Amino acid sequence: MRFSLVTTFAAAMLLAACSTPSEEASTTSGSGSSGSTTTSSSDTQSGAIPGPAAGTQEELTVEVGDRIFFDYDQYNIRADQRGTVEALAAWLDSNPAATLTVEGHADERGTREYNLALGERRANSVRDYLIALGTNPGRLSVVSFGEERPAVLGSNDSAWAQNRRSAFVVN
């Protein structure tokens, strides 16, 4: 009595309506960046101080960047992302009091359980590289959010590419 019949017709229409991923990418990434979790450092600082305070999330975001990206279903650190992790290691060196949570995230393509594992792998790839670069493991913790916390809204290639990420959070 509380069920409604789903016709194969409706399912077919749904499929048809969903088959144009590339066209909506530009509009989605525009609104996505406004909905992203990055804090905008310029708004939170008063005019008196030039630039963010040392060792803060704001400084890390401005000077290093607060995330790197991964390929689909991969957890190895891409060659074009290594520089960010190396800069992160240097930043941790010059801010010895800072401790870091490395988050791992997946795009929504995949199951929730598998994406938790994938996010955990991505976070650990960053942790492992930081340790290889000399960071003390005691300053690093990892957490996976799987596909639960997308940075960019929408269901398209551009959003997914930005959601397959590891984010760096200063504790």
Place this chain on the structure above:
Amino acid sequence: MMSMQRFKSRLAGQSPRLAPALLAAAVMAFAAAVVAPAGPAQAQLQVDITRGFVEPLPIAIADFFGEIPEEQKLGNDIAAVVSANLERSGLFRPVDRGAFIQDASSLRSGPRYGDWRLINAQALVAGNIQLQGDGRMRVQFRLWDVFSEAQMTGLQYTTTPANWRNIAHRISDQIYQRLTGESGYFTTQIVYVAEQGPQNRRIKRLAIMDQDGENHRFLTSGNETVLTPRFSPSTREITYLAFQRSGGREVPRVYLFNLDTGQQEVLGEFPGMTFAPRFSTEGNSVILSMAKDGNTEVYGIDLRTRRQQRLTNHPGIDTSPSYSPDSSQIVFNSDRGGRAQLYVMNSDGSNVRRISQGKGSYYTPVWSPRGDLIAFTRQHAGEFYIGIMRADGSGERMLVRDYNVEAPTWAPNGRVLSYFRTTRADSQGRITSKIFTIDLTGFNERELVTPLDGSDPAWSPLIP
């Protein structure tokens, strides 16, 4: 406490059988007795459910008779729930009661079979309700085969009137079992994740309801993200993942929720993230994934000692474990071969073999309660599927295909599956996720309507 009496027949006398004692708070007390048939005729009516598409069997379900308005109300309500259950199974077509010739009152002295043949009812259900002096209600029902003019089953229940819906489900199970030869699945609940809000601020709460969507209630407040709830074999406990907030951080961990006490507890303090929990067949342990030092392995956690046992040993991702109903084997998900595929191992972790062979990726395997099949999520060429295969990987069949369908769960008779479907998000991150059920044959897909969006359904075993 629950006690259940069975009577082989009025003449043979009673042979009482006590079911195991269960936690008192949630289980209603009732007594059931077989109502003997009027004559010795053997009924032959059977729904053939081995074929793919079944023409639903026309069944007439009369309002249960009552002398007074309170009884009549209960009688109408029970008949309506029975009718809706049987209709939803896809195997039965309740005959329009406006066409009925014989009334509920005269049915008490037996059916006039000709009246029911005339409206093409092949099976007939009738019953009556009596409110007793002690405040309890007596419900009696009978099922007849109209064409061979024989009673197929009859039962009598005595319980409190508040349990009328539960009794309606038990009667539905009896009718389903008698006509299909398989056990019913109507006296069950579904626990799931109720969802609302945009993609990046989606609120996810545990919720539970009867299999028909009734008696819905939320179990958690929504302050913490929850995922993947699963029932214990006793139906009184749930294990699930929650992102617990502590000191501004969120930590994903496996929890237990006791449905009788409402108490939640973390499964244990483990060195790494724990997720993807499921109870063992006996309910004395939970298998899950634990990520230690960057490697996700399958572990068993003994619920009494909380001792952990590592079951996989591979540098790849090993997750989503599910026991076979005889506990001898575990099916799980691993990317050890490159992409995510399904593997089966002995329950001690030995003899690992890959069972999925198709293109794309396979996830969330779950063993059928009958033991013969494994349901899974498959992703291939940009689409998702819910599929089934035999435990050795043969006979793979896709039941549903869509942009995103995920996380199958079995009804306890291994005949019906539930899963969820998510739509593409728009640029504002608006999505919908809905729970569906489908027959094993791939027919009869229905939406299970929930107050909010729904995902991660888990079907309970039959409630004792």
